[in-house]
Amino acid sequence: MADVVVLGGNGFIGAHVVDRLVVDGHRVAVFGRPRSAPPRYRSADVTVIEGDFANTADLRAAVRGAEIVIHLLSTTTPASAEADASVDVRTNVIQSIALLESCVEAAVGHVYFASTGGAIYGSQGRSSYAETDPTEPVSPYAIGKLAIEGYLRYFHAVAGLRSTALRISNPYGPGQQSHRRQGFIPIALRAILEGRPMTRYGDGSMVRDYLYVEDLADMFSVLVRRVPERFVYNLGSGLGVTVDEVIDALRRVCDMPFTVEDRPTPVTFVDRVVLDSTRFRSEFGDLELTALDEGIRRTLHAMRAEPRG
Amino acid sequence: MADVVVLGGNGFIGAHVVDRLVVDGHRVAVFGRPRSAPPRYRSADVTVIEGDFANTADLRAAVRGAEIVIHLLSTTTPASAEADASVDVRTNVIQSIALLESCVEAAVGHVYFASTGGAIYGSQGRSSYAETDPTEPVSPYAIGKLAIEGYLRYFHAVAGLRSTALRISNPYGPGQQSHRRQGFIPIALRAILEGRPMTRYGDGSMVRDYLYVEDLADMFSVLVRRVPERFVYNLGSGLGVTVDEVIDALRRVCDMPFTVEDRPTPVTFVDRVVLDSTRFRSEFGDLELTALDEGIRRTLHAMRAEPRG
Numbered sequence: 001m002a003d004v005v006v007l008g009g010n011g012f013i014g015a016h017v018v019d020r021l022v023v024d025g026h027r028v029a030v031f032g033r034p035r036s037a038p039p040r041y042r043s044a045d046v047t048v049i050e051g052d053f054a055n056t057a058d059l060r061a062a063v064r065g066a067e068i069v070i071h072l073l074s075t076t077t078p079a080s081a082e083a084d085a086s087v088d089v090r091t092n093v094i095q096s097i098a099l100l101e102s103c104v105e106a107a108v109g110h111v112y113f114a115s116t117g118g119a120i121y122g123s124q125g126r127s128s129y130a131e132t133d134p135t136e137p138v139s140p141y142a143i144g145k146l147a148i149e150g151y152l153r154y155f156h157a158v159a160g161l162r163s164t165a166l167r168i169s170n171p172y173g174p175g176q177q178s179h180r181r182q183g184f185i186p187i188a189l190r191a192i193l194e195g196r197p198m199t200r201y202g203d204g205s206m207v208r209d210y211l212y213v214e215d216l217a218d219m220f221s222v223l224v225r226r227v228p229e230r231f232v233y234n235l236g237s238g239l240g241v242t243v244d245e246v247i248d249a250l251r252r253v254c255d256m257p258f259t260v261e262d263r264p265t266p267v268t269f270v271d272r273v274v275l276d277s278t279r280f281r282s283e284f285g286d287l288e289l290t291a292l293d294e295g296i297r298r299t300l301h302a303m304r305a306e307p308r309g
Numbered sequence: 310m311a312d313v314v315v316l317g318g319n320g321f322i323g324a325h326v327v328d329r330l331v332v333d334g335h336r337v338a339v340f341g342r343p344r345s346a347p348p349r350y351r352s353a354d355v356t357v358i359e360g361d362f363a364n365t366a367d368l369r370a371a372v373r374g375a376e377i378v379i380h381l382l383s384t385t386t387p388a389s390a391e392a393d394a395s396v397d398v399r400t401n402v403i404q405s406i407a408l409l410e411s412c413v414e415a416a417v418g419h420v421y422f423a424s425t426g427g428a429i430y431g432s433q434g435r436s437s438y439a440e441t442d443p444t445e446p447v448s449p450y451a452i453g454k455l456a457i458e459g460y461l462r463y464f465h466a467v468a469g470l471r472s473t474a475l476r477i478s479n480p481y482g483p484g485q486q487s488h489r490r491q492g493f494i495p496i497a498l499r500a501i502l503e504g505r506p507m508t509r510y511g512d513g514s515m516v517r518d519y520l521y522v523e524d525l526a527d528m529f530s531v532l533v534r535r536v537p538e539r540f541v542y543n544l545g546s547g548l549g550v551t552v553d554e555v556i557d558a559l560r561r562v563c564d565m566p567f568t569v570e571d572r573p574t575p576v577t578f579v580d581r582v583v584l585d586s587t588r589f590r591s592e593f594g595d596l597e598l599t600a601l602d603e604g605i606r607r608t609l610h611a612m613r614a615e616p617r618g
Binding site for chain 2: 085086089090093094097098101122132133134135136137138139140142143144146147150151153154155157158267268
């Protein structure tokens with residue numbers, strides 16, 4: 001029986017986390033919808049639990065006997081949630097409550113939840129955001145994530161369920177699907193590889209905190225190995241990078257000409273996201289992070305190897 | 310046609326707000342379910358809009374033509390929400406989204422939303438909480454209120470809908486129904502009047518910020534008169550009062566013997582709530598607040614006059 005169940009383990013972040021946890025010696029199971037395509041994680045030693053996040057009975061069966069549950073599933077992306085204001089609440093929030101109730105019933109030891117550092121703080125004009133700063137989410141995606149964080153607190157209070165909320169910045173890297181509307185770097189790389197203009201939102205000054213996905217998987221590795229002391233952690237690089245700086249990096253790495261097409265910034269996008277990651281670093285130590293050029297290089301390399309990667 | 314529509318205008322807070330706004334010269338309409346009982350507000354000059362909060366078509370009809378919408382409706386209380394973890398999300402949050410969408414369609418000028426100051430900050434061990442402090446709600450009731458605050462921000466960003474979130478502390482006063490599970494003071498007064506022991510949760514040291522409901526109605530009055538500069542305001546007395554201090558006040562005011570029965574504090578109750586109300590006061594000026602003994606006296610008086618008031 002698996003000791004770690006990863007919901008969404010076949011997603012972009014999930015596949016990297018699953019591979020890392022298998023290397024660490026965990027017995028890992030992945031919960032998700034049946035797929036005809038081969039899995040996105042590489043490890044052969046993974047138990048597959050087919051099921052639908054929308055089906056509470058499936059969730060109940062998935063977490064039975066698990067020591068650790070990692071909840072990476074989202075029915076929406078920051079962009080998709082805009083089209084229907086309540087879809088995050090009706091799907092992600094409601095089913096995350098059902099998942100946490102299932103974890104209580106199954107006496108799961110610890111739940112890790114992938115929240116969002118990229119949108120939960122909103123636009124407060126701070127140079128960076130720490131876990132102790134107020135949250136001012138504007139997008140339904142981030143409002144839903146914040147509500148789920150609240151329910152983690154609730155189920156700890158009423159049922160003793162231990163949990164950790166991880167406010168992840170902007171992960172990027174191999175395996176990020178450029179046909180979804182999430183991930184500036186792979187979307188730009190795909191356009192460049194296909195000879196199309198890449199899209200720049202706004203005037204190029206928008207700042208993001210990019211985290212190479214393998215570095216994020218390393219963070220999950222230590223968080224699962226040692227029980228975290230705090231309830232919430234920012235997981236980011238701590239570095240602010242503008243859109244124009246990413247475009248410069250893309251020019252250096254790709255070494256091929258491309259054009260840039262400007263589009264207005266969607267209104268729920270925040271101007272600046274930089275996560276103060278002092279809390280994680282002071283508890284778990286400094287992890288060596290992959291430099292942006294190197295991360296883009298590896299992403300490009302993977303994309304060339306797998307056209308729809 | 311009304312210029313102010315109050316959803317939940319026939320509730321405890323609502324009735325006082327409605328009476329105050331009528332005195333101020335507003336044309337007021339009250340939205341709520343059909344009732345056979347006489348209304349709880351006193352003004353005769355109020356338009357009644359019968360409808361169900363769960364029915365989006367009713368909400369759409371209610372806000373049509375309104376300049377100001379005051380949203381005081383809640384399908385739950387802090388206590389009721391505990392029984393079913395997702396009921397707040399399924400009812401209050403989803404229908405508040407529908408309400409805000411209706412306000413956008415109807416080009417409503419300003420929405421005021423009754424959030425909660427008594428539970429939204431959670432148990433952070435601070436002596437008092439300002440609007441700039443982080444929110445750490447534990448109860449589904451407060452998690453839902455925080456999500457609705459997020460949607461106010463969202464509809465402002467995507468549709469320009471102006472709104473204000475009011476984080477109200479612990480209002481008490483005439484008209485608070487002691488058979489609902491909300492309101493320590495009227496519940497205690499009812500027990501005393503009926504010769505039953507009153508219930509004390511915990512060891513008597515739990516601190517609340519009690520606000521006399523007429524003072525709260527005064528705050529609504531100025532908030533509606535002058536467009537607020539900020540998005541969120543704490544509405545409280547700024548004074549922390551322990552349960553034992555309330556019991557002392559009850560002894561002084563009631564002037565009759567009563568016994569106290571101890572019960573354990575529910576796990577989602579926070580230890581201490583005191584709202585720093587500097588933001589409201591510095592923008593709108595100091596309002597003279599009703600002292601606790603005087604507020605309890607008036608509440609008792611009203612309760613004696615109307616047995617189920």
